[in-house]
Amino acid sequence: MDNLSRRNVLKAGGALGALGALGVVAPAQASTEWTWSPAGSVAGTGVGADPRWVWDEEADRLVASLLDRGDVPKVNELLRTWTKNDQPLPAGLPADLRDFMERARRLPHWADRDKLATAVEFNEKRGLYLGVLYGLASGMMSTVIPKEARAVYYSQGGADMKDRISKTAKLGYDIGSRDAYQPGGEMIVTCVKTRLVHAAVRHLLPQSPYWTKAAEEEIPISQRDMMVTWHSLPTTVMQKLTAWEVPIPAAESEAFLHSWQLGGHLLGIKDEYIPVSWAEADAQAEQVLDPVLAPTPEGVDLADILLNLGADIDGGVLSKPVLGAFTRFLLGDRIAGWLHIPREPIWDPLLNAAWGPFIAVREGLLPFPLAPESYWLFDEFLRRAALLYLSEARPISIEIPDTNRPS
Numbered sequence: 001m002d003n004l005s006r007r008n009v010l011k012a013g014g015a016l017g018a019l020g021a022l023g024v025v026a027p028a029q030a031s032t033e034w035t036w037s038p039a040g041s042v043a044g045t046g047v048g049a050d051p052r053w054v055w056d057e058e059a060d061r062l063v064a065s066l067l068d069r070g071d072v073p074k075v076n077e078l079l080r081t082w083t084k085n086d087q088p089l090p091a092g093l094p095a096d097l098r099d100f101m102e103r104a105r106r107l108p109h110w111a112d113r114d115k116l117a118t119a120v121e122f123n124e125k126r127g128l129y130l131g132v133l134y135g136l137a138s139g140m141m142s143t144v145i146p147k148e149a150r151a152v153y154y155s156q157g158g159a160d161m162k163d164r165i166s167k168t169a170k171l172g173y174d175i176g177s178r179d180a181y182q183p184g185g186e187m188i189v190t191c192v193k194t195r196l197v198h199a200a201v202r203h204l205l206p207q208s209p210y211w212t213k214a215a216e217e218e219i220p221i222s223q224r225d226m227m228v229t230w231h232s233l234p235t236t237v238m239q240k241l242t243a244w245e246v247p248i249p250a251a252e253s254e255a256f257l258h259s260w261q262l263g264g265h266l267l268g269i270k271d272e273y274i275p276v277s278w279a280e281a282d283a284q285a286e287q288v289l290d291p292v293l294a295p296t297p298e299g300v301d302l303a304d305i306l307l308n309l310g311a312d313i314d315g316g317v318l319s320k321p322v323l324g325a326f327t328r329f330l331l332g333d334r335i336a337g338w339l340h341i342p343r344e345p346i347w348d349p350l351l352n353a354a355w356g357p358f359i360a361v362r363e364g365l366l367p368f369p370l371a372p373e374s375y376w377l378f379d380e381f382l383r384r385a386a387l388l389y390l391s392e393a394r395p396i397s398i399e400i401p402d403t404n405r406p407s
């Protein structure tokens with residue numbers, strides 16, 4: 001593969017990650033009974049209501065009112081200058097919005113500075129794997145989460161997937177950056193803005209004739225949907241790293257979880273639904289994520305857009321097969337089949353045979369002389385994927401939509 005096409009492959013990987021975070025997926029979500037106990041949450045207690053019927057009351061009411069009042073363009077313009085966690089909110093915001101944002105930007109009492117510092121170490125050590133996993137595991141998985149696929153497809157951002165992906169990539173970049181939740185970081189800002197975006201989508205999508213025809217629910221992005229997407233991110237990533245036998249000290253694993261627990265809280269997920277441990281996260285994911293995965297026309301279309309992202313540079317000749325093979329390798333034959341991803345006679349066997357030893361060499365678990373020939377190829381892929389993942393996340397303004405996708 002020449003440098004140019006490899007670059008494309010990796011660029012596509014980064015973009016995919018963005019998609020995953022976004023909630024780009026779509027249709028009939030099999031609903032299972034909610035039996036997960038709030039005793040396993042960061043709150044430790046709660047009423048235990050099925051989050052399928054819980055949204056984000058305060059934000060939803062407020063943003064619906066901003067939309068009805070025609071305030072959204074002015075608010076977006078003002079918020080473009082609000083980028084850092086410790087920055088005062090811009091003057092001129094409507095008083096009710098300012099009041100809400102001042103509260104929404106506060107870290108919860110359970111935020112743990114030491115864990116956040118350890119999370120920085122983890123993100124720095126594991127940045128290469130994280131880039132690939134956010135991109136190709138979480139990102140492609142988002143296309144087989146029916147409710148997410150449909151919401152993304154029919155909302156305003158669905159009309160320009162590249163732009164949308166770069167905005168979503170921003171969240172993945174911000175949470176992994178050194179000062180994520182520190183005063184000079186941007187993760188708190190990104191989460192609070194995204195919370196407002198989701199609230200707008202809840203108000204707007206029910207007015208889309210296309211979405212109402214395709215969707216099974218009246219109001220999108222429930223607390224349950226948000227946890228489904230959350231599990232497609234950190235839970236899936238940690239499950240893969242564990243399956244690959246990447247050695248991760250317990251403190252780093254907990255710290256990574258903590259950074260995502262905080263992210264969930266700032267996105268408006270209620271503490272009683274956020275798992276307190278990986279064991280609780282795995283149990284919840286088994287209940288809410290695994291059973292809903294399914295193909296939809298919107299998701300298949302989105303996956304195709306994602307797999308073709310490298311085509312700008314190499315016409316898709318190399319990037320598409322490689323991305324397809326990685327998707328099959330990471331998510332399995334069933335999901336690859338749903339997404340109409342063809343089998344790759346060279347890449348499929350190569351990944352199956354060489355990925356395990358490649359990880360073992362990288363982690364110092366296998367002596368270097370036994371490294372497979374593909375070692376450098378994979379290593380180069382990871383490096384470039386991580387780099388491009390970061391470059392996808394160039395500073396971009398997350399804005400509250402005030403329309404749906406036009407058609």
Ligand code: HEM
Binds near residue numbers: 022152171194227399
């Ligand atoms: C927008 C992240 C859950 C649907 C966004 C954006 C981010 C994001 C960063 C801003 C990007 C932009 O403006 O385009 C996340 C994360 C989630 C989550 C981290 C869970 C932890 C969901 C779920 C759905 C969803 C569950 C739907 C079921 C959307 C839609 C938009 C959006 C439709 C954008 C609307 C537009 O501008 O057209 N999300 N999201 N998200 N998200 Fe999510």
